Amino acid sequence: MSSKESPETGPRPVSGKEEGGKTIRIYVMGRAYEVPEGLTILKALEYAGFRLTRGVGCRGGFCGACAVMYRMPGEYKLRTALACQTLARDGMHLVFIPYAPMKKPRYDIEKLRPDAGSVIAIFPEVTRCLACNACTKACPQGLQVMDAIQAIIRGDIAAAANLAFDCIGCGLCSIRCPAEIRHVYVFQLVRRLYGKYMLPKAKHVEERIKEIEAGKYDEEMEKLMKLSLEELKRLYMSRDIEKA
């Protein structure tokens, strides 16, 4: 190692011959890799040779499997991201956080009430919230995580459920939380309580179920299933279309 190189970066690896474009250097848990510019963190890692089982899921920002934390050169800030949604940048130091340790408690949703007491009985740590807001800063979805927890403490389940709706369960907030709150599962419970007990039930769905149970559509359905292909096509093309 020459004196100019820090032990962390090591010598610059020889670039492959096959790629002509610009490359950047990323540090995967401290180890440098040279990758083409313009890839997401996930694709950059794969390019570098990682064949992942952990830390990859839907690849579209919906499943929360590919949470990463990183720092950029010259910054104190510990940033978070979803690897499948974020471009790899030159000098990025990153680590995968593919799992936040937490066991989901079991409960019988039928026996709960949509109030803070139900939530706190299962997740007592919610009341330990210090309002430090580290959770909000960690959320790669940009959710107001602390506000959602605070809403639970004051008993506003509806607000909490709506604030936490876009949660994809990556668990980064729970990793950062000094109160050790299991946000992912707290929010899951809160949303279900809201959806089940606080949103009014759809009466028209109930009506249709009654009609189906009474056999209202059976005859028409039988008839349709017996139609010749030609008749069926004609019927299909002549059906009226409701405006969007």
Added chain:
Amino acid sequence: MMGLVYEGYPPEMREKIRVVEETREERLGQQIPKLSLEEREKLVRKWHPDYREDTKRPVRIGPNKGQVIYREVADLLESWPAVKPGDVDLDNIDYDVDILIIGGGGAAASAALWAVYSGVSPENILIATKLRFGDANTVKAQGGIQAADRPNDSPVRHYLDTIGGGHFANKPELVRALVMDAPFIIRWLEDLGVMFDKTGEGEMIEYTGGGASRRRLHAAKDYTGLEIMRVIRDEVWNKGVNVLEFSPAVELLTDPDTGAVSGAVLWNMEVKAYYVVRAKVTILATGGFGRLHLAGFPTTNHYGATADGIVMAYRVGANLRDLDSAQFHPTGVAWPEAIRGELITEKCRSLGAQLVNANGERFINELEPRDVVASAIIRECAEGRGIITPTGACGVWLDLPMIDRVRGEGTIRRNLPAMYRQFIRHGIDITREPVLTYPTLHYQNGGIEIDPWTHVLRPDGTPIPGLLAAGEVTGGVHGKNRLMGNSLLDITVFGRRAGITAAKLVKEMSGKPRISLKHVERYMEELKRLGVPENRRAPVLLPDYRGERVLLRKLDLIDLAPI
């Protein structure tokens, strides 16, 4: 959001966007008539990958020998087993259960819950899934779930829409089950606590989708699939069903004499050990094949969508159907490069976003069925009316700002939060800028043939005892083309039916089934006769995206499990 936000469109693309902006006013309220069946047929035949000669070939082995299917699928069917029969010790059973459910998405979770509701004890059910429970295409379904439950709608109409959208190739009994069960499924999900979009009185806010003649898409913002998945998964955990993650099935087990399916061999991808599971009933809910990248297309599918289910089912004699057809979602991301191939939900078009070519013209009614819209976009690009990206990809504009223009400021932020977030991360604000789109491989229309109670059928129409299947792995529900909102419905309707059927079969069965890999041995003889190269093995479990430079230098010196 603490991640960095980036630059957005490069100047040369920004320049091209001006045409979209300049024509927006005149496109407002412009009606593009829908095509006749003949016109549709002509368009699709000329441009859709399903009709291209070079994308398909006849499969040369197994129950459907001679059937023409996509090349990538044929290659998988003509593959050696991933595990050789001699390599596993079937005398030591690791899990002895009533029901084995293979897969970790919405169909698997629905099957588990309905088996529990039907009286099977949760500890006698095992869900084995490749990645995490919930890592599935289900969570990526944004637009909604269909159910004909409004007064001006009916299941009969839903049936007609579905079968017409599927080019009349659907299996009628399956479509009937799909549409008649739909309202029950909505009520079930509502009761579990799914946060559907509703009015203050509880009425479902329903959207229209391509090929549907009524507004019947129930949504939970544009996270519908995620919301359904996380709720039913939560409930599976609550019930105490056993779940093995990172342990995909690599082969089914069968009774050596009757050929009845009696479990599976699982492989723990983390520690690379196998487990033998004996089960009275096995449910395949392994999803689709997007990660095979048919015809070289990018895909919207999750990382594990590698057609494992059809490979395993084919080896035990299942009939496969409609695998000559794949759904290319008309609107995949064409730019930014980093998320190319990802889905732009059809809900955008439901809400009024327009497709616009490089000349600022609309070229298709946006609410035609998916294959028709996809074909039209491919045509525009092939005939030089597309927009070329800096990385050489081609696409047409999806004019999203039109949504706010027509439905009022704030509609996009309210109804498409996931989508807004996905693009703003790359510096593109969809409330002001159009996005570039091109078709992407989205859905496996065909698959394993089942009956309405999910029994897997042989080519002669008889069921394979002990084997059920539900969801994207099956064929027949959607014919040659699936309508938006029918996939979330498919997995819940047939997942439920599989759970109920499995419970019934378990009750009828006395004693433990016998297990063997005899069917694999027979299949291997055929492979040998065919002269299939030894290194072609399936299921493949995961795609391989490693860079060429690494692969050229790859050496397996010691067996490490990566974390």
Added chain:
Amino acid sequence: MAKALLYYPGCSVKRNSPWYEKSALAVLEALGYRVKELDKWYCCGATISLAADDVIRHLGAIRSLIQAEKEGEALGTNEMLTVCPMCYNVLARVNNLLKRDREKLETAARYLRDENLEKYSLSTRVIHVVQVLHREREKLGELVKRRLDGVRVAAYYGCTLVRPKDVAVDNPESPRVMEEILRSVGIETVEYPFKTLCCGAYHSVYRKNIAVANSGLILTDAAARGADIMVTVCPLCHYNLELAYRSMARKPGIRVMYLTDLLAYVMGLDDALSPETRSFLDKLREARRELVATPGGGNS
């Protein structure tokens, strides 16, 4: 001109004492106050936040103080109203702490800068509802619509309203503010020695016997001295007093309610009263009217 207050409700009031909030706000409104709940507010942190060297635990309180500062400008006030004495105590103490310790203020500001929150400029004044009622007691007297002659009331203060001294709303040893408020609306008060004895506070969660013993003593003594009603301004005291009452084999003849419930009643603000409180007070008033000869006492 309407006087304005920035309202900080507190979690336990929101969750457990909706009628207290109602009666308190109704009384203030009748006094001519415009009370605006903060758009955003955070759990005060309760007693857990009072270790002086632990700035992270003060952040919720500081955020709320900043929020009040932000909203106060438009409303033309710097007064942040609390009804829960615990919230009052914590918010006022954190406020004082920051005033005394500029370094701490800086540390907090550095941390909150990440959230684009402005540095707190120490202008918010935390007040408790009894302070407002006390300064408005003359006007309260003018707003009386029903008299409660012959009804005797004991005021219970508990701890957090009067301790420690730097945030006490009155003399910590012998507070009088509630009695003065009550007398201004013509209600007779009862003196008793336990009005600042601790109710048992959070012991009611794990060591109920402590809360029951303390609160039981408070109730029994006040009842023995002829009180019909005990008023409090604290949701936790209220909870413990009721808990004690329910656990006592021999019930003392005394009813626990919030100070503002009683005020709302005499001011005729019936919508702000729970049906139970109202019917209790109606009955009590009838009973006392028969007992007490009130020359020319036809009011209401």
